[in-house]
Amino acid sequence: MEDLWFGIAINVSVSAACGYAARQWSRQWPLHWVDFAGVVLAVALVSYIAFVWDHPWLASWLPFSNLIVLGNWLPIFAAVLIGLTCRRLRGRPRSRTIAVVLLTVVGLGALVRPLFGVVPTCENRWDGECCLQSTSHTCSAASAATALRRVGVATSEAEMARLCLTRDGTHWMGLYRGLSKKLSSPWRIEVLGTKTLETLRSVSQDAPAILTVELPRDVPAGWKYRQESGWLPGVSHSVVCLGPDGDDQWRIVDPANGLEHWSTKDLLVLWQGHGMWLTR
Secondary structure (H helix, E strand, O other), X not given: OHHHHHHHHHHHHHHHHHHHHHHHHHOOOOHHHHHHHHHHHHHHHHHHHHHOOOOOOHHHHOOOOOHHHHOOOHHHHHHHHHHHHHHHOOOOHHHHHXXXXXXXXXXXXXXXXXXXXXXXXXXXXXXXXXXXXXOOOOHHHHHHHHHHHHOOOOOOHHHHHHHOOOOOOOOHHHXXXXXXXXXXXXXXXXXXXXXXXXXXXXXXXXXXXXXXEEOOOOOOOOOHHXXXXXXXXXXXXXXXXXXXXXXXXXEEEEOOOEXXXXXXXXXXXXXXXXXXXXXO
């Protein structure tokens, strides 16, 4: 957890510096300037949420195991708003104190939220080289264990659930953390953010990819993944892709069932375009 606490310390330091700067700069501003700065800050926050927050390309900007806290800039926005609030409510100390306390709690809460909760209790179930998930929340952890074993790294579902910060599921940044903690040079993680088969054609059993898949809500009730495999529409799932097997087949390790073969048509329906490829 040292990497997470170090990332939290960096985030808090940057947030404090930004908040202090906003407070100092705005001390002599007229109130309409402060109000305008608040509007600009709100627009910046909406833009951050829409175009930056939770986007896969953050991993290329911040390729560190503590990405899940370094990539969370909500505390920075909260700190700047605190600085502006101190100027806007200068003559109302009680209201200012309440606002500052609430914004601090919200900012810090958003930052440390990934650390809350209990890691699911896992078993150590394997079908050959395929790690099978032992809980309904650990498909990503089991997929990570399978992918890592393919590149010669020994681990388990339980260890990956802990490293990936799995709770009632696994955030992709948590999965990135777990893989980062186990991999070393020359291996690296390429985060996939577009739905293209060209990248997947480079995937192999020795350089697997973990894919985020989901059964669309509009699929027919009798479709095999819904009827035979028990997939629920709209619920995300993680699988391991071991590359193509012929012209129209793909080797897929589903942590719920083991090794399967999917057609290209099925893969394109189920794959959401996101994933992580272990490559050199």
